Amino acid sequence: MTPIKPLDAAWLYVDTRETPMQVGCLAIFSLPPKAGPQFLKKLVEKFRATRDFAYPFNLRLTAPRFRFLLPAWEEDRQIDLEYHFRHSALPLPGGERELGVLISRLHSNAMDFNRPLWECHLIEGLEDRRFALYMKMHHSLVDGIGGMRMLARMLSPDPTSRDQRPPWAVGARARKPRPEGEVATPLQTAIDGVRTQLKTVPGVARAFGDIFKEALRQEDKDWALPFTGPRSAFNGKVSGQRRFATQHYSLDRVKKIAKAANVTVNDVFLEICAASMRRYLDEIKALPDKPLTAGVPVSVRPADDQGAGNAISFIIANLNTHIADPLQRLHAIHDSAQRAKHHLQQLPKADIDNYTALFMAPFMAQLLSGLGGHLRPMFNLTVSNVPGPDRVLYFNGAKMEQMYPVSLLAHGQALNITAVSYAGQFNVGFTGCRDALPSMQRLSVYAGEALADLERQLGGDGE
Amino acid sequence: MTPIKPLDAAWLYVDTRETPMQVGCLAIFSLPPKAGPQFLKKLVEKFRATRDFAYPFNLRLTAPRFRFLLPAWEEDRQIDLEYHFRHSALPLPGGERELGVLISRLHSNAMDFNRPLWECHLIEGLEDRRFALYMKMHHSLVDGIGGMRMLARMLSPDPTSRDQRPPWAVGARARKPRPEGEVATPLQTAIDGVRTQLKTVPGVARAFGDIFKEALRQEDKDWALPFTGPRSAFNGKVSGQRRFATQHYSLDRVKKIAKAANVTVNDVFLEICAASMRRYLDEIKALPDKPLTAGVPVSVRPADDQGAGNAISFIIANLNTHIADPLQRLHAIHDSAQRAKHHLQQLPKADIDNYTALFMAPFMAQLLSGLGGHLRPMFNLTVSNVPGPDRVLYFNGAKMEQMYPVSLLAHGQALNITAVSYAGQFNVGFTGCRDALPSMQRLSVYAGEALADLERQLGGDGE
Numbered sequence: 001m002t003p004i005k006p007l008d009a010a011w012l013y014v015d016t017r018e019t020p021m022q023v024g025c026l027a028i029f030s031l032p033p034k035a036g037p038q039f040l041k042k043l044v045e046k047f048r049a050t051r052d053f054a055y056p057f058n059l060r061l062t063a064p065r066f067r068f069l070l071p072a073w074e075e076d077r078q079i080d081l082e083y084h085f086r087h088s089a090l091p092l093p094g095g096e097r098e099l100g101v102l103i104s105r106l107h108s109n110a111m112d113f114n115r116p117l118w119e120c121h122l123i124e125g126l127e128d129r130r131f132a133l134y135m136k137m138h139h140s141l142v143d144g145i146g147g148m149r150m151l152a153r154m155l156s157p158d159p160t161s162r163d164q165r166p167p168w169a170v171g172a173r174a175r176k177p178r179p180e181g182e183v184a185t186p187l188q189t190a191i192d193g194v195r196t197q198l199k200t201v202p203g204v205a206r207a208f209g210d211i212f213k214e215a216l217r218q219e220d221k222d223w224a225l226p227f228t229g230p231r232s233a234f235n236g237k238v239s240g241q242r243r244f245a246t247q248h249y250s251l252d253r254v255k256k257i258a259k260a261a262n263v264t265v266n267d268v269f270l271e272i273c274a275a276s277m278r279r280y281l282d283e284i285k286a287l288p289d290k291p292l293t294a295g296v297p298v299s300v301r302p303a304d305d306q307g308a309g310n311a312i313s314f315i316i317a318n319l320n321t322h323i324a325d326p327l328q329r330l331h332a333i334h335d336s337a338q339r340a341k342h343h344l345q346q347l348p349k350a351d352i353d354n355y356t357a358l359f360m361a362p363f364m365a366q367l368l369s370g371l372g373g374h375l376r377p378m379f380n381l382t383v384s385n386v387p388g389p390d391r392v393l394y395f396n397g398a399k400m401e402q403m404y405p406v407s408l409l410a411h412g413q414a415l416n417i418t419a420v421s422y423a424g425q426f427n428v429g430f431t432g433c434r435d436a437l438p439s440m441q442r443l444s445v446y447a448g449e450a451l452a453d454l455e456r457q458l459g460g461d462g463e
Numbered sequence: 464m465t466p467i468k469p470l471d472a473a474w475l476y477v478d479t480r481e482t483p484m485q486v487g488c489l490a491i492f493s494l495p496p497k498a499g500p501q502f503l504k505k506l507v508e509k510f511r512a513t514r515d516f517a518y519p520f521n522l523r524l525t526a527p528r529f530r531f532l533l534p535a536w537e538e539d540r541q542i543d544l545e546y547h548f549r550h551s552a553l554p555l556p557g558g559e560r561e562l563g564v565l566i567s568r569l570h571s572n573a574m575d576f577n578r579p580l581w582e583c584h585l586i587e588g589l590e591d592r593r594f595a596l597y598m599k600m601h602h603s604l605v606d607g608i609g610g611m612r613m614l615a616r617m618l619s620p621d622p623t624s625r626d627q628r629p630p631w632a633v634g635a636r637a638r639k640p641r642p643e644g645e646v647a648t649p650l651q652t653a654i655d656g657v658r659t660q661l662k663t664v665p666g667v668a669r670a671f672g673d674i675f676k677e678a679l680r681q682e683d684k685d686w687a688l689p690f691t692g693p694r695s696a697f698n699g700k701v702s703g704q705r706r707f708a709t710q711h712y713s714l715d716r717v718k719k720i721a722k723a724a725n726v727t728v729n730d731v732f733l734e735i736c737a738a739s740m741r742r743y744l745d746e747i748k749a750l751p752d753k754p755l756t757a758g759v760p761v762s763v764r765p766a767d768d769q770g771a772g773n774a775i776s777f778i779i780a781n782l783n784t785h786i787a788d789p790l791q792r793l794h795a796i797h798d799s800a801q802r803a804k805h806h807l808q809q810l811p812k813a814d815i816d817n818y819t820a821l822f823m824a825p826f827m828a829q830l831l832s833g834l835g836g837h838l839r840p841m842f843n844l845t846v847s848n849v850p851g852p853d854r855v856l857y858f859n860g861a862k863m864e865q866m867y868p869v870s871l872l873a874h875g876q877a878l879n880i881t882a883v884s885y886a887g888q889f890n891v892g893f894t895g896c897r898d899a900l901p902s903m904q905r906l907s908v909y910a911g912e913a914l915a916d917l918e919r920q921l922g923g924d925g926e
Contacts, residue, residue, distance in 0.1 A: 430800040
């Protein structure tokens with residue numbers, strides 16, 4: 001029996017029918033050139049026959065009904081693999097739309113707390129000789145970035161390799177204290193930040209109050225502060241049902257735009273998110289007058305750091321959704337992000353940690369008497385850009401075409417947009433609340449069109 | 464706003480992650496002779512375009528989070544049809560096994576209490592030019608038999624008819640007081656019986672105590688009494704995951720056996736259930752020494768009834784699973800069922816009602832401090848045989864090949880076997896708890912073999 005660390009256990013506390021705390025990863029593969037229908041059949045058979053369970057796929061809660069009092073893991077020695085590994089199919093025509101609908105449903109289904117908290121779905125029937133793999137895990141076991149890394153560990157850069165095993169046999173590295181100087185994931189840093197000061201849940205409550213008051217006291221007009229974004233359709237209570245949509249671009253297109261406009265790749269990403277949200281909200285007559293803000297993970301070097309170490313923290317970027325012109329908006333976003341990053345870089349390490357801990361607030365607010373969705377939003381949504389594998393990867397000869405993160409939501413945070421780079425691609429996953437975001441797939445379509453708009457404007461202006 | 468009747472609301476009270484109180488119905492259709500792949504595509508389009516919601520498909524809970532305090536329905540005027548109607552597909556080879564796995568998963572998923580409590584799944588990819596329709600509803604809205612009737616109302620005996628509408632547009636008849644003499648469903652009678660005496664939940668608690676004591680005081684050796692069955696693998700706490708398996712026979716085969724052995728069709732059904740359970744439990748080394756008992760709905764005429772009215776009640780049949788010989792067991796089951804029915808027929812109407820109410824006990828026990836699964840079982844499982852449509856029915860030209868009930872479980876009742884007759888067929892649905900009944904599909908295979916065993920024995924003896 002291994003007690004669960006308090007901040008990992010927090011994901012169990014805030015898990016409800018409305019806010020299942022599960023993160024997912026969707027990978028799309030194409031069949032190897034000469035493979036027939038037997039390829040998937042054999043893969044399914046191989047998966048079904050693989051009964052080695054690596055960390056953390058072998059863990060279950062010691063006392064599921066008392067997980068609030070005694071959060072602890074134990075090894076499950078009788079895992080019902082047929083429950084966790086599921087062979088599914090798409091109805092015709094088996095396009096991106098049908099895949100999005102299925103992933104939305106699978107990601108909405110609650111997990112069974114009596115079993116190891118993961119599912120792996122092999123999905124056939126995707127058009128153009130493709131298939132998909134969708135992994136779902138509870139956030140108390142792994143974070144979204146950890147999930148993407150786990151997927152990458154399972155794959156190989158060698159298209160002729162045929163000995164690759166299913167994710168549960170490969171597993172993840174156990175969480176260990178990080179060596180000095182190594183870059184941690186944003187969420188881990190946030191959790192560590194909270195943990196350092198607080199240790200216990202009552203402590204979290206106290207700190208949350210302090211940080212909240214601090215944020216409201218400050219009135220720096222140029223800087224997008226927490227809790228200063230407008231209320232929007234994205235910031236009410238969420239229901240238990242999710243929507244999921246995807247979009248992928250060539251990374252070169254994004255880089256070219258960034259270069260032509262003299263901004264960063266991340267600024268371009270923020271702008272296409274801003275453009276699509278502006279259009280979407282305008283259509284449903286819900287565009288706030290004040291600009292939306294986004295919480296964005298960034299890497300900074302603390303002011304008092306003499307070595308080469310970086311810290312991962314968050315900035316709040318002003319998405320400038322009140323500006324109609326794409327290029328003008330892109331530059332305003334760039335200025336806001338630069339300003340926020342500059343502010344952050346002047347802080348000593350300890351303050352960065354305190355500040356970073358603030359970004360756990362939407363989840364903590366939920367933990368503390370259901371404040372989430374009632375407070376003014378700390379920021380309107382999270383937009384995050386995660387570096388992924390830079391080489392093309394294969395699974396038993398099947399080329400991975402795209403990979404997407406499927407995220408979790410909290411009350412007050414009904415939309416999450418996370419991008420992951422992969423072998424020259426920029427893959428974006430939109431995870432939203434079904435009720436707050438009707439026809440959410442339009443967001444992904446509009447994001448695609450926003451990129452083309454920028455290219456048109458910059459092409460005309462710059463050449 | 465319509466307050467929910469206390470005993471309908473009881474299904475909301477006992478609904479937990481482990482015991483979702485949803486009933487289902489699975490119908491398998493074959494495509495019309497000349498139909499191509501466009502047939503299902505057009506059907507899906509027609510379903511998606513049908514936004515008339517008949518009773519009870521238009522109802523949602525007034526206050527989902529406070530359903531225990533204020534159980535009431537209201538009309539939902541903004542139904543999100545894409546949530547309720549789902550187009551799904553089976554992976555290859557698309558056989559009975561893949562269908563059973565998908566139904567097991569769908570029937571295990573919890574419903575969203577913020578929406579009307581139903582789902583309708585159109586499932587493609589079933590081999591031999593077939594497709595399936597799976598309906599799921601909360602038991603507070605409809606019982607299993609009501610669900611089967613609703614399905615039948617949607618269909619037509621005319622294979623050329625093309626104007627049939629999806630189930631939610633057809634709906635069910637609203638529950639009304641039944642005219643004198645009309646036969647009610649067993650469950651409705653049970654509910655009415657409890658309701659007549661008790662009205663309120665505290666009353667149910669009191670009555671449950673009385674009935675329980677009464678049952679323990681009686682010691683009639685020949686009669687299979689409540690709470691005298693052995694503990695078995697079917698009678699512990701259940702988990703939230705279900706298994707579903709099916710089996711279908713020609714009704715003529717069952718009738719021939721019944722005639723040759725001079726027993727009823729229901730006796731033959733009980734015997735094939737007994738035979739398969741005996742074999743299944745023996746294989747997992749869990750066959751109790753004492754015979755298993757089954758709660759079986761039957762129709763009886765009360766001793767004090769001067770008119771033509773029948774009452775539906777339950778008998779407890781001794782399944783004689785300690786007897787190895789099939790024919791000997793069949794006769795012993797027949798004797799037990801006759802004895803129980805005879806006992807019941809001597810009771811006046813009021814006593815039958817009291818007795819019938821007892822069969823709500825597994826659910827009531829669960830309601831009252833989680834007793835279910837700890838008490839000695841009232842009976843080991845429910846075996847029920849429901850009359851269905853006697854003519855072949857069609858849906859927009861697609862012939863319904865089989866229809867199956869998908870049942871609910873309670874703690875202490877990890878297996879339910881329900882048969883429905885349909886156009887010369889006897890269709891049996893096995894609904895079990897995933898954890899209590901590993902490899903449950905063997906039960907359905909063994910039931911099929913048990914029927915052949917009886918034919919062999921009776922053929923040899925009788926001709």
